[in-house]
Amino acid sequence: MxxxxxxxxxxxxxxxxxPTDREVLIDAMHDAFAAVGVVDPPSEHVRTVMGPSVDSLREVADAHDVDPHELWTAREHAAVAAQLEEIEGGRKxxxxxxxxxxxxxxxxxxxxxxxxxxxxxxxxxxxxxxxxxxxxxxxxxxxxxxxxxxxxxxxxxxxxxxxxxxxxxxxxxxxxxxxxxxxxxxxxxxxxxxxxxxxxxxxxxxxxxxxxxxxxxx
Ligand SMILES: [Mg+2]
Structure with a gap:
């Protein structure tokens, strides 16, 4: 050393x-799907979008016929907003x-x-x-x-x-x-x-x- x-x-x-509470991030993923017009995404897709590879993101986006870049932008936007709430609320x-x-x-x-x-x-x-x-x-x-x-x-x-x-x-x-x-x-x-x-x-x-x-x- x-x-x-x-x-x-x-x-x-x-x-x-x-760390950010996992449930908070899962809620944020639902917000992101809703923002691109996907209601009730399968939980498997929610989990994937929490920490995807570029390929798995594309697969999920394709399955819902949405643009992967749009889905990712919505995902990041939702995660930023949810975490800011946690920070300001004293939970993060x-x-x-x-x-x-x-x-x-x-x-x-x-x-x-x-x-x-x-x-x-x-x-x-x-x-x-x-x-x-x-x-x-x-x-x-x-x-x-x-x-x-x-x-x-x-x-x-x-x-x-x-x-x-x-x-x-x-x-x-x-x-x-x-x-x-x-x-x-x-x-x-x-x-x-x-x-x-x-x-x-x-x-x-x-x-x-x-x-x-x-x-x-x-
Ligand atoms: Mg760490």
Missing amino acids: DAAYDAILFDNDGVLTT RLYDDVGAVANLDGVATAIVSNNQHETIGNIVSHFDLDWLDTWYGREPTVKGIDRKKPTPYYLELALEELDVEDALFVGDSWVDVEAADAAGVDAAFLRRDHVEGVGLPREPTTEIESLEEIPRLL
Whole structure:
């Protein structure tokens, strides 16, 4: 493990903020189908649209004779709106230990999330995360699907923008560990309660239980 990190990058959901309630997202998927004129979509299609590949999105869109881009735009719009309600209603909240990584001396900081870029913007603004140097969520187009972690696309963009080399990426999912490896940076797996006992296909550089452990890694 490199002790001289010049940047710490964070996943958002499950790391900085609590994950969005699954039921809320399922309701948002129904809103998205309704917005493109599909009433009562099969639950299998609702589940697919929660986290599709480009191919499975096309299949679902074809089954309902709607344009996949239109369905995806509606899906992202509904997810942004539903999550903003959760943030403003205090149900999607900042973890108590985030204070330990706000205003770290001498290191650049960023968010790299699979959530929508607009949702990350809402989070940065609502919780006043103005100590971050930059933040990336996925773009609201079908292209954004392929650019999600474990693909290192946005992580590499962030590293390039920050102009850093020795970075640590902090995440709570195997996709974070894979993306860090693909981008050639260290990974810290944050094992919060919601990922207790979850296994990883690849060993992270380090495993931590709280963001309070980050300053000692610097
Ligand atoms: Mg996460």
